[in-house]
Amino acid sequence: MALLLCVAMSGCVNGGKRAVMDMQEAGDRADSIMDAVLGHIDPAVQWAHAPTTTGTCDVTRRRTVMTIVSEARRGSFLGLVDRFWRKSGYRIKAINNDVDVPAIYTQTKDGFGVSLIIGYEGQAFFEVDSPCVNESEVAESTTPPNGPAYEGVYPLPRPNVHSDFWSAGTP
Template identity: 50%
Template sequence: MNMQEAAEHADAILDGTFSAIKPAVHWTHGESTEGDCGVSRRRAVMTIISEERRGSFFGVVERHWQKEGYSRIDVSRNPKSPATYFETPDGFRVRLRIGGDGQAHFEVATPCVDKSSVAPPKAKTVGPNFAGGPIPEPNVRSDFWSTDAPE
């Protein structure tokens, strides 16, 4: 597998993850980076995920990843910036982290693969695409994900 193929697989992991989130959320591409032999793909959620719904959001994502056969490798219970880390059977590392501004961030890091050029992600964002520039704080309200009412 080369870096382009690995990047496409990382994009497919993200596509599958976002397809599993119901109700759907708005998102934008984050920075894609290339190392000596690996690639990281990132997405930021533009939907406001309230503190009251973060547990549900993590639950939806974690259940999807476990259903896909991913293994949990770490968790951060920091109340300001919780995160969960998983690994796919083929060595891709996936992460969901809530940033200090309350924004959900996803990252998929590939294992070391053969060096090649890498094209930008092809997936169409849900909402504006802020790739290549600063990503604003989440600003899309959802009747479900943004509510302050406990579940």
């Protein structure tokens, strides 16, 4: 009853905090977070959208890197992203140093969970999870991928783009 009264009186959510955006705005914010990190990776990697999902009050956007990141270059890739996120003020929540599936889990100052996971055959997966926001419809991302869109293809293919740098067999 108290929660219902809180919502009715003040519109509060998120443990008593007022939601400052709706699900579409959260999806747009997630896109901007991924645009920033992928734009910082040099040399650039090719990526495609993975499915957007929604919960009762949250949105998850995903991007899958189609460039092969070799075992020898995974540390460099993770380090580049880690340094960018730290410089951007993200809080590092966890680092998985697993040889086969290394990952970095962070959180932005506005409560978005941001992760990078390196999976099978060096495929990198970026994911951004929103905090609880106001319910709304969520359109697919309008950010065009920098390679094939793979519309209607799920799961996406394994990494298939060679990079002289990221796919190299030497560190």
